[in-house]
Amino acid sequence: MGANPTAEHHGGKDLGQDERTITSISRPIASPGQLTRRELSGIVCSLCLATPCAAAPPATEWRRFRDRFLTADGRVVDTGNRGISHSEGQGWTMLLAASFGDRATFHLVYDWTRRTLARPSDALFSWRYSPDRRPPVDDPNNATDGDLYIAWALARAGQRWGDPALTAAAAAIGRDLLRLVAREIGGQLVLLPGASGFEDERRIVLNPSYFVFPAFVALDQVAPDPRWRRLNNDGLTLLRRARFGRWGLPPDWLAVYRADGRLAPAEGWPSRFSFDAVRVPLLLAWAGHGTEPAVIAALRFWTDPAHPIPPAWTDLRTDGLAEYPASGGVRAIAGFIADVVAARASTNPLTLAPEDDYYSSALKMLTMVARAETGR
Numbered sequence: 001m002g003a004n005p006t007a008e009h010h011g012g013k014d015l016g017q018d019e020r021t022i023t024s025i026s027r028p029i030a031s032p033g034q035l036t037r038r039e040l041s042g043i044v045c046s047l048c049l050a051t052p053c054a055a056a057p058p059a060t061e062w063r064r065f066r067d068r069f070l071t072a073d074g075r076v077v078d079t080g081n082r083g084i085s086h087s088e089g090q091g092w093t094m095l096l097a098a099s100f101g102d103r104a105t106f107h108l109v110y111d112w113t114r115r116t117l118a119r120p121s122d123a124l125f126s127w128r129y130s131p132d133r134r135p136p137v138d139d140p141n142n143a144t145d146g147d148l149y150i151a152w153a154l155a156r157a158g159q160r161w162g163d164p165a166l167t168a169a170a171a172a173i174g175r176d177l178l179r180l181v182a183r184e185i186g187g188q189l190v191l192l193p194g195a196s197g198f199e200d201e202r203r204i205v206l207n208p209s210y211f212v213f214p215a216f217v218a219l220d221q222v223a224p225d226p227r228w229r230r231l232n233n234d235g236l237t238l239l240r241r242a243r244f245g246r247w248g249l250p251p252d253w254l255a256v257y258r259a260d261g262r263l264a265p266a267e268g269w270p271s272r273f274s275f276d277a278v279r280v281p282l283l284l285a286w287a288g289h290g291t292e293p294a295v296i297a298a299l300r301f302w303t304d305p306a307h308p309i310p311p312a313w314t315d316l317r318t319d320g321l322a323e324y325p326a327s328g329g330v331r332a333i334a335g336f337i338a339d340v341v342a343a344r345a346s347t348n349p350l351t352l353a354p355e356d357d358y359y360s361s362a363l364k365m366l367t368m369v370a371r372a373e374t375g376r
Contacts, residue, residue, distance in 0.1 A: 030221055033169065062100045064352050065365050069093075071180030072107070075129065080357035085129040087117055087146025092362050094153035094296030097129045098160055099369045106157055113150065122180060123172040125150060125196065141194045144181050145210040152215035155222045167222050174223035182227060184325075186261035188234040189227060203257045208242060209279040210252040211235040213287035232287075238263075239294050245316035247301040248281050249273035250294050259294070265316050273301070282333045282363075286370040290340040299341055302326070302334040310334060317376025328356050336367050340376040346376060 024146035055224040067075050076089040079375050097106035117125040119140060127143035129136050151173035158167030181192040184206050191200045193207045219367040242263050253269035253276075256262075265271035282296040285288065310331060313324035327333075332350050339346045350368050352361050352366055370376075 001073075011182070022357075043269040059100060059185060061350065061352050061365065061368065062096060062102070065096070065361055066102070066105055068352075069358050069361065070109070073106040074110075075116075076109065076358075078358045083131055085131075086140055087113070087125040087127050087143050088149060089146075089362065090117070090125075091146050091149025091151075091153055095149055095156065096365050096369065098153050098157040101160070103157075103161060106153070110154075112149075123169070123176040124180065124195070130283040136340060141196055142181075144177065144191050144193050145212060146211040147177055148210070148215040148219075151177070152212065152218045155218045157224070170219065171223035172302050174219040174225075174228075177219075178223075178225060178227055182231075185256050188238060189230040189235065190238070190256070191231065193308070201258070203255045203266075205254065205268075206238075206254045206256060208239060208254055208275055209252070209283070210351060211239065211280070211283065213283050213289065217287065226272045236289065236292065239284070239292065243294060244271075244295060245273070245314060246376070247273075247304070247314065248293065248318040249301060249314065250277050251316055252276040270315070271317045272313045272315055273298075274322075278330050278333060278363070281337050282367065282370060285337055285376075286374065288374070295337055296341065299334065299337045302331075303338070318355060327360035327363070328353055329360035331365070332364045332367045339371075340374065344376070347373060 009080055028045050037175075049172055069079065070093065071077060075085045078084050078086065078089055078094045090109055092109065093109050094106055094113070097103075097109060097122065113125060116129055117127075117137065119126055126137050126140050126144040127146055128139055128360040130138065151170045154166045154170035154173070158164065158170060177191065180195045182200065183204060185191055190204065190206055191210060192204065193210055198205045211231075213235065214230045216232045216235075238256075239250060242250050243250060244265060250273060251265040251269075252272055254264040255264050255266040278298070281295040284292050284295050289295070301314065307321060312324050312326045312330070314321050333349070335346070350364050350371075352364060
């Protein structure tokens with residue numbers, strides 16, 4: 001299928017880890033969407049134990065994130081993956097800067113991104129910068145999630161600071177995403193993970209964590225097109241079907257077969273709910289879809305009493321579990337989801353811990369913003 005814009009990034013979390021899996025033995029779970037008060041109470045207790053709850057203002061955490069992972073010229077460093085940078089991380093940091101009102105940092109990161117990752121023939125961005133390679137940008141393919149986050153950040157910044165140039169840049173990215181990576185399959189509209197390498201005569205490969213539902217809403221405002229609403233609605237429909245394994249979870253990589261519309265974890269990638277797919281419930285809840293089956297299923301997985309500390313991943317074919325725990329960032333998402341499902345506001349501010357690498361820290365920061373914007 002060609003280039004894989006995120007396998008190296010999120011796969012980097014696995015480097016050096018023991019790849020053996022263990023099989024969990026636990027009681028059968030109830031159908032997704034049905035949580036009793038007793039179950040909710042147990043979920044709250046388990047997540048409070050698993051998630052750091054020290055108090056600190058979110059702005060302080062933003063400064064910590066910026067100081068730890070941002071270079072002086074605006075490059076966001078993935079400390080868990082050989083110090084590379086990627087369009088996703090640049091977009092996340094732009095979104096955080098706009099959300100925290102840090103205009104100087106926003107423009108610093110955006111300027112580096114345009115200068116270094118911009119593609120010459122469209123408004124999208126090359127997905128990876130590797131400081132140890134020559135040239136550092138050695139793969140011109142885009143990563144659709146990175147483009148979506150950059151566009152969403154530009155739309156947010158343009159509105160916040162009254163800058164029509166930023167709004168226009170967001171609209172240009174949105175139009176080129178619809179032009180270059182939108183595809184129809186089985187009567188549904190989807191976005192390829194990148195402009196090349198993810199489709200052949202048999203199937204299309206998708207990454208469910210690239211369904212950035214809040215970005216679809218933002219881009220429909222700056223680049224109005226009925227396809228944004230279709231992407232939202234068809235994405236929800238697809239995620240209701242794309243659930244596998246004991247807990248009914250979405251995979252990191254999903255194959256949609258042209259002949260019959262069948263869905264399956266994509267061959268060529270580990271059949272896991274792991275470093276990519278953990279973002280699916282976050283994005284659904286952030287966009288107001290907190291009762292979707294994929295959200296409830298993720299909560300049940302993270303709070304299954306068979307593993308009091310959530311594991312980093314599960315294999316959706318074997319139900320095997322990672323022998324190492326989920327990061328603090330993933331546990332932060334789990335806590336947010338528990339509050340969304342229980343319809344309550346959290347009283348436990350998130351903080352960045354010394355052991356949080358770039359990806360764990362970024363997930364925590366995104367969860368902070370999602371909490372603020374949803375009241376959870």
